Amino acid sequence: MTFGARYATALAERGRLCAGIDPHASLLLDWGLNDDLAGLERFALTAVEGLAPYVPVVKPQSAFYERFGSRGVAVLERVIAESKAAGALVLLDIKRGDIGSTSQAYADAYLDPASPLGSDAVTVSPYLGFGSLMPFVETATKFDAGLFVLALTSNKEGPEVQHATVEDGRSVGQVMLDHLRRLNEAETPLGSFGAVVGATIETTGARSGGELARPSAPSEGVSERSEHGADGAGVAYDFGFNGPILAPGFGEQGGTPADLARIFGAANANVVASTSRGLLRKGPDVAALRDEALRLRDELG
Amino acid sequence: MTFGARYATALAERGRLCAGIDPHASLLLDWGLNDDLAGLERFALTAVEGLAPYVPVVKPQSAFYERFGSRGVAVLERVIAESKAAGALVLLDIKRGDIGSTSQAYADAYLDPASPLGSDAVTVSPYLGFGSLMPFVETATKFDAGLFVLALTSNKEGPEVQHATVEDGRSVGQVMLDHLRRLNEAETPLGSFGAVVGATIETTGARSGGELARPSAPSEGVSERSEHGADGAGVAYDFGFNGPILAPGFGEQGGTPADLARIFGAANANVVASTSRGLLRKGPDVAALRDEALRLRDELG
Numbered sequence: 001m002t003f004g005a006r007y008a009t010a011l012a013e014r015g016r017l018c019a020g021i022d023p024h025a026s027l028l029l030d031w032g033l034n035d036d037l038a039g040l041e042r043f044a045l046t047a048v049e050g051l052a053p054y055v056p057v058v059k060p061q062s063a064f065y066e067r068f069g070s071r072g073v074a075v076l077e078r079v080i081a082e083s084k085a086a087g088a089l090v091l092l093d094i095k096r097g098d099i100g101s102t103s104q105a106y107a108d109a110y111l112d113p114a115s116p117l118g119s120d121a122v123t124v125s126p127y128l129g130f131g132s133l134m135p136f137v138e139t140a141t142k143f144d145a146g147l148f149v150l151a152l153t154s155n156k157e158g159p160e161v162q163h164a165t166v167e168d169g170r171s172v173g174q175v176m177l178d179h180l181r182r183l184n185e186a187e188t189p190l191g192s193f194g195a196v197v198g199a200t201i202e203t204t205g206a207r208s209g210g211e212l213a214r215p216s217a218p219s220e221g222v223s224e225r226s227e228h229g230a231d232g233a234g235v236a237y238d239f240g241f242n243g244p245i246l247a248p249g250f251g252e253q254g255g256t257p258a259d260l261a262r263i264f265g266a267a268n269a270n271v272v273a274s275t276s277r278g279l280l281r282k283g284p285d286v287a288a289l290r291d292e293a294l295r296l297r298d299e300l301g
Numbered sequence: 302m303t304f305g306a307r308y309a310t311a312l313a314e315r316g317r318l319c320a321g322i323d324p325h326a327s328l329l330l331d332w333g334l335n336d337d338l339a340g341l342e343r344f345a346l347t348a349v350e351g352l353a354p355y356v357p358v359v360k361p362q363s364a365f366y367e368r369f370g371s372r373g374v375a376v377l378e379r380v381i382a383e384s385k386a387a388g389a390l391v392l393l394d395i396k397r398g399d400i401g402s403t404s405q406a407y408a409d410a411y412l413d414p415a416s417p418l419g420s421d422a423v424t425v426s427p428y429l430g431f432g433s434l435m436p437f438v439e440t441a442t443k444f445d446a447g448l449f450v451l452a453l454t455s456n457k458e459g460p461e462v463q464h465a466t467v468e469d470g471r472s473v474g475q476v477m478l479d480h481l482r483r484l485n486e487a488e489t490p491l492g493s494f495g496a497v498v499g500a501t502i503e504t505t506g507a508r509s510g511g512e513l514a515r516p517s518a519p520s521e522g523v524s525e526r527s528e529h530g531a532d533g534a535g536v537a538y539d540f541g542f543n544g545p546i547l548a549p550g551f552g553e554q555g556g557t558p559a560d561l562a563r564i565f566g567a568a569n570a571n572v573v574a575s576t577s578r579g580l581l582r583k584g585p586d587v588a589a590l591r592d593e594a595l596r597l598r599d600e601l602g
Binding site for chain 1: 323325362364365367368369370371372374375377378396397398399400401402403404406407409410411416417418426427428429430431432433451454456457458459460461462463464465466467473476
């Protein structure tokens, strides 16, 4: 069963919340733990226990494990295994990207289920061009895994690259979405190749150069297009690429269910909204973590 | 002593070869090793023994260690420690890039000398905008470490993003070089914030859209500019940003010392040329590794 199919099933059964399993140093302290390897392990496995049985997708952020070196990565291996055992899809947030045999090595590390770090899907970064990610695409296809390619992020620095334009006038972000459309076009119910698109991208509607966004224009009929204000002309993004969408920035970072509906239109059905700190702050009580996850799930509809 | 100063000293003392410590599966087999954790460890530590005492910079590619999970990362920790002990600067090739507290976590993992993976410098990827890398910049400054930001790579897929243009007409790649210039401008003898620029970028002179490059135009006087053919107009890159330059693609991938001189002009003095497979294939004999490194050093001048 392809990742796209598994993802669609998971959303139908468990809703649309993606739970970040992110052991920030500040959260360890909030939970009364030390900022050390034992604290990391306790935090991460508690978060898995409280969240992975209830959400469709968990998203561990690798950076917070790598911070503790190889022993932190060993904790990440347990997080992946225990999350899978609890029935969640594991989207490992690694934002890797390289070329040729190096991309292949990353794909082998993170998408082969026989690897200690093998996950259901990973995030990847296309600064070296979408085509540099083909070893990930091929390996994902081989193992029924998925990818989420960075396309349009919500951070204020993102437009410098993501709104730059290629010769035919498209933005780099849209170019990535168009590549995904081609990869997913023959797939039902959904392709396995997704995008990362911030839940608050309207705040970055400015083109590289720093203008503030205009409020988004009303959608025009077919609503998989989102119009962003930018230098008076509006930059249109087309999210109808028949693939999963990870929308970080939900909850504490300001994104609301109404934002998701407006930004993604019909493609909103393929979105998981990701939240981390606001949710994890409910710990270390596992019932409190679960209850907050279920509340956010219901809020997302 | 800043990374920039240490880098300049290392190049003056040891030449300009950067040795990749890349345990490709195919190389393990070439060396008569199994493609397993024991083979990885044997390969990597032998390469360090043969190369780290002689080259200014070693560049382990993290992907090939991550492929073996946390136990592979533990081998990488040894590679870093033993390379430093042998007097080489360790440029860990991780191509990480994220935002905010996640970028900070990566910076803590890889630039803090107290971390098990703490290195002299790392490669970073700016798809989320150069500004998203500021936690790396600040942490590098704090610990006298360095960065190499992906700017212009030699792979054929790279121009799609790197040649896209921002509002003032600059390419994304040049935007990255200009950010580096600002970070490095007050530094002597050299700033600590470098770029990754392929030794064969002329082959990607085409703009996004796929045209082949024209041969590079003759340089015009001041030679820190490199003119690349693209749609008849030529795309000029300015490498005079007063920082280190990592040029992958030397040797087996086709880059020559003449290419480096032509592409980088006066900035060529700040370039380390990186090679991996062609060099590593000389192993497992440590004397043969050393001799090939010294031969390539002399070839680079």
